[in-house]
Amino acid sequence: MLNETTTQSPHHVVIVGGGFGGLYAAQALAQAPVKVTLIDKRNFHLFQPLLYQVATGKLSPGDISSPLRGVVSRNKNTKVLMGEVTGIDPKQQKIQLHNEELNYDSLIVATGVSHHYFGNEQWAKDAPGLKTIEDALEMRRRIFLAFEAAEKETDPDKRRAWLTFVLVGGGPTGVELAGSLAELAYRALKEDFRNIDTSETKILLLEGMDRILPPYTPELSAKAKASLENLGVTVQTSTLVTNIEGNLVTTRQGEEIEQISAQTILWAAGMKASGMGAILGETTGVELDRAGRVMVQPDLSVAGYPNIFVIGDLANFPHQNDNGKPLPGVAPVAMQQGNYVARLLKKQLQEKTLPPFHYKDYGSLAVIGRNTAVADLGFIKFAGFPAWLAWVFIHILFLIEFDNKLLVMIQWGWDYLTCQGGARLITNQSAKSPQSVAKEVVGVR
Amino acid sequence: MLNETTTQSPHHVVIVGGGFGGLYAAQALAQAPVKVTLIDKRNFHLFQPLLYQVATGKLSPGDISSPLRGVVSRNKNTKVLMGEVTGIDPKQQKIQLHNEELNYDSLIVATGVSHHYFGNEQWAKDAPGLKTIEDALEMRRRIFLAFEAAEKETDPDKRRAWLTFVLVGGGPTGVELAGSLAELAYRALKEDFRNIDTSETKILLLEGMDRILPPYTPELSAKAKASLENLGVTVQTSTLVTNIEGNLVTTRQGEEIEQISAQTILWAAGMKASGMGAILGETTGVELDRAGRVMVQPDLSVAGYPNIFVIGDLANFPHQNDNGKPLPGVAPVAMQQGNYVARLLKKQLQEKTLPPFHYKDYGSLAVIGRNTAVADLGFIKFAGFPAWLAWVFIHILFLIEFDNKLLVMIQWGWDYLTCQGGARLITNQSAKSPQSVAKEVVGVR
Numbered sequence: 058m059l060n061e062t063t064t065q066s067p068h069h070v071v072i073v074g075g076g077f078g079g080l081y082a083a084q085a086l087a088q089a090p091v092k093v094t095l096i097d098k099r100n101f102h103l104f105q106p107l108l109y110q111v112a113t114g115k116l117s118p119g120d121i122s123s124p125l126r127g128v129v130s131r132n133k134n135t136k137v138l139m140g141e142v143t144g145i146d147p148k149q150q151k152i153q154l155h156n157e158e159l160n161y162d163s164l165i166v167a168t169g170v171s172h173h174y175f176g177n178e179q180w181a182k183d184a185p186g187l188k189t190i191e192d193a194l195e196m197r198r199r200i201f202l203a204f205e206a207a208e209k210e211t212d213p214d215k216r217r218a219w220l221t222f223v224l225v226g227g228g229p230t231g232v233e234l235a236g237s238l239a240e241l242a243y244r245a246l247k248e249d250f251r252n253i254d255t256s257e258t259k260i261l262l263l264e265g266m267d268r269i270l271p272p273y274t275p276e277l278s279a280k281a282k283a284s285l286e287n288l289g290v291t292v293q294t295s296t297l298v299t300n301i302e303g304n305l306v307t308t309r310q311g312e313e314i315e316q317i318s319a320q321t322i323l324w325a326a327g328m329k330a331s332g333m334g335a336i337l338g339e340t341t342g343v344e345l346d347r348a349g350r351v352m353v354q355p356d357l358s359v360a361g362y363p364n365i366f367v368i369g370d371l372a373n374f375p376h377q378n379d380n381g382k383p384l385p386g387v388a389p390v391a392m393q394q395g396n397y398v399a400r401l402l403k404k405q406l407q408e409k410t411l412p413p414f415h416y417k418d419y420g421s422l423a424v425i426g427r428n429t430a431v432a433d434l435g436f437i438k439f440a441g442f443p444a445w446l447a448w449v450f451i452h453i454l455f456l457i458e459f460d461n462k463l464l465v466m467i468q469w470g471w472d473y474l475t476c477q478g479g480a481r482l483i484t485n486q487s488a489k490s491p492q493s494v495a496k497e498v499v500g501v502r
Numbered sequence: 503m504l505n506e507t508t509t510q511s512p513h514h515v516v517i518v519g520g521g522f523g524g525l526y527a528a529q530a531l532a533q534a535p536v537k538v539t540l541i542d543k544r545n546f547h548l549f550q551p552l553l554y555q556v557a558t559g560k561l562s563p564g565d566i567s568s569p570l571r572g573v574v575s576r577n578k579n580t581k582v583l584m585g586e587v588t589g590i591d592p593k594q595q596k597i598q599l600h601n602e603e604l605n606y607d608s609l610i611v612a613t614g615v616s617h618h619y620f621g622n623e624q625w626a627k628d629a630p631g632l633k634t635i636e637d638a639l640e641m642r643r644r645i646f647l648a649f650e651a652a653e654k655e656t657d658p659d660k661r662r663a664w665l666t667f668v669l670v671g672g673g674p675t676g677v678e679l680a681g682s683l684a685e686l687a688y689r690a691l692k693e694d695f696r697n698i699d700t701s702e703t704k705i706l707l708l709e710g711m712d713r714i715l716p717p718y719t720p721e722l723s724a725k726a727k728a729s730l731e732n733l734g735v736t737v738q739t740s741t742l743v744t745n746i747e748g749n750l751v752t753t754r755q756g757e758e759i760e761q762i763s764a765q766t767i768l769w770a771a772g773m774k775a776s777g778m779g780a781i782l783g784e785t786t787g788v789e790l791d792r793a794g795r796v797m798v799q800p801d802l803s804v805a806g807y808p809n810i811f812v813i814g815d816l817a818n819f820p821h822q823n824d825n826g827k828p829l830p831g832v833a834p835v836a837m838q839q840g841n842y843v844a845r846l847l848k849k850q851l852q853e854k855t856l857p858p859f860h861y862k863d864y865g866s867l868a869v870i871g872r873n874t875a876v877a878d879l880g881f882i883k884f885a886g887f888p889a890w891l892a893w894v895f896i897h898i899l900f901l902i903e904f905d906n907k908l909l910v911m912i913q914w915g916w917d918y919l920t921c922q923g924g925a926r927l928i929t930n931q932s933a934k935s936p937q938s939v940a941k942e943v944v945g946v947r
Contacts, residue, residue, distance in 0.1 A: 136696045
């Protein structure tokens with residue numbers, strides 16, 4: 058065991074997950090009279106809202122990742138542990154890792170969600186999702202290899218398939234990916250090829266609902282759609298994907314069945330809870346929702362276990378509105394929840410308490426392309442260049458908070474002036490040798 | 503076939519390899535009345551002299567890579583082909599790729615060298631080398647996992663092994679890696695851990711010859727050694743590595759045999775020609791040296807085939823000095839050779855010729871750490887801060903040449919002020935899941 062909590066020891070807060078929720082909790086506890094252990098499978102915090110820019114070769118993984126130890130190195134009460142939690146004993150107040158156990162006084166679980174395929178997990182190999190750095194590099198590899206393969210292809214049908222990109226899911230990730238891909242194909246790569254005209258690239262965004270960005274107002278959805286179409290993206294709403302096999306996507310729009318031949322299919326739909334949800338369900342008996350997220354109490358704790366909290370994407374918090382809809386899985390919710398639990402713990406140490414958690418919605422923003430975004434700040438909705446500027450400003454602000462990612466700002470400035478991306482590499486993180494990648498491209502003929 | 507060279511077509515120059523040599527040749531031919539095809543296995547040019555900074559988490563892969571298509575996109579006579587050459591037919595003037603053939607009028611081979619293990623290829627898994635982006639990310643993964651594992655380890659001997667880094671080879675790569683590791687362990691990570699003191703890290707640089715940086719003068723070697731020792735590196739010269747197995751390095755220094763227990767062993771020694779050397783040897787009968795490099799004529803052509811040229815690290819050019827020693831495998835040699843062959847081809851099209859290639863040595867530079875480098879510019883040798891400044895200036899100059907890597911400059915400026923690296927991520931490009939990496943670290947106990 059790494060530690061023994063005795064009666065003399067300070068209150069030990071264990072935080073599982075170094076995303077926005079976990080990290081905000083840790084930061085808010087930096088000066089508190091507690092001992093904090095922050096556990097994550099990875100050694101870095103990932104700025105997930107910009108992951109799609111790694112997938113399209115605009116940013117490098119390092120630009121949107123901050124080593125966790127570096128972020129909390131000044132918090133003298135905080136220890137970082139790289140590892141994966143495999144079990145919880147809520148009665149004994151212990152968590153299990155692979156080869157060790159850890160006692161806690163309070164436990165904050167913030168392990169988030171991953172994408173899923175609505176029971177069609179076999180689609181994953183043909184339509185990769187976007188949740189980790191490795192996912193983004195795999196997308197990047199596929200995107201840039203597709204252009205390389207198209208350049209070599211002489212058969213017009215096959216070439217068209219290489220130049221067809223299908224994005225499944227019209228939420229923020231799908232919209233931002235589509236916009237970014239459009240800029241890549243129609244601007245950044247325009248002069249780079251000799252046999253193909255990258256402006257013939259077809260980018261299809263498929264959404265099952267009747268509009269993209271369903272959490273936004275219908276007017277903003279319409280503006281986002283118009284902006285995407287203006288960039289060259291084909292937006293198909295009310296379109297369900299019924300099958301993905303090899304390079305064939307089958308869709309159904311009403312009664313109409315269609316088959317699309319596309320070598321690059323990217324998944325931006327579906328969400329399921331991380332494994333900690335099930336572990337909490339089994340050990341505490343807490344109710345989980347259909348996606349496996351934990352139904353939390355108004356103070357974000359788990360029913361019956363007031364010292365176990367679940368925050369961020371993994372939490373289903375239905376208390377705020379009359380309709381009982383859970384809060385959306387976005388960074389601001391996680392940040393505010395992390396802050397709330399930290400404040401609550403500090404109060405509890407003084408034998409005080411806090412009113413229930415209340416999310417303050419400052420609005421939503423999604424970027425569509427250079428100079429184009431949509432914003433819904435509640436009291437005001439706007440789109441176009443002002444929204445884009447707001448988006449850039451807010452993202453830089455948050456990036457700088459953890460790790461002085463001045464670089465990203467400069468990279469964006471540079472990209473903005475030149476329309477070039479900074480990291481358009483095909484690397485083969487999937488353990489393939491350069492030879493096999495080359496073969497793969499050559500082998501498509 | 504991708505092209506048919508008829509008598510009407512312009513002279514077709516095929517360049518194999520997009521490193522410094524190949525890219526300089528392509529750039530020098532941009533305005534010439536020729537058709538150029540640039541072939542590379544990868545889609546990017548790699549600024550190899552800074553690869554060690556990716557390995558130690560200072561720079562991101564994207565910072566030192568430039569997409570080849572982007573670099574030559576303005577050269578209207580140039581086509582980029584991503585692929586691997588598998589054969590040459592020098593009589594028919596054809597090269598084979600995996601699924602295609604290409605005719606050439608002139609062929610420039612610039613595929614470089616890779617590291618090797620002096621016949622002990624089984625050492626590779628325990629002591630990875632540094633030649634590709636993937637190599638650098640693997641080194642980065644091992645380096646940062648070692649600190650994570652040490653943080654968890656309670657057995658003092660095992661912890662010491664995790665905090666011991668052995669670098670084999672005292673050439674520029676080994677020296678620069680050692681310096682960079684020292685700054686990482688003794689400065690950047692100092693505040694990041696709670697159970698270990700990273701200043702207890704042991705960094706051992708082993709060199710078989712009697713001094714490090716053997717191509718430099720003995721005075722500069724001595725200065726480099728003193729600088730490294732000042733940073734905390736243990737430098738052992740006249741030390742041969744006789745075995746590497748698991749985490750055990752066996753060395754021999756004179757009669758003395760020693761075993762060092764180190765979890766992180768990095769290879770910076772040995773060099774062998776890329777596969778194109780053997781292909782050229784078989785098909786043209788050209789002589790190869792012991793490392794498999796091609797013995798070239800005074801005009802860098804292959805004996806008997808005046809339209810096949812070999813440049814850069816793959817060429818053994820022994821003509822310049824009386825002692826017949828080949829030119830060193832450094833970027834300036836490759837650049838000047840690429841330029842020379844391009845100029846020679848342009849002259850030949852006008853039925854003129856050029857005097858034999860002559861390398862103009864502007865000197866050598868190796869960086870040891872922040873503020874410290876050694877320089878040998880022929881007419882002047884210097885070390886310390888001025889040499890470091892010269893090193894930074896020259897590297898930025900060349901980086902900017904291909905791709906405006908302003909970012910690197912800013913990143914360096916930032917690192918210089920903060921002593922922090924910008925890309926200290928553990929990513930698992932070796933197809934391991936985050937879970938298995940976590941297990942790996944946890945599993946060492």
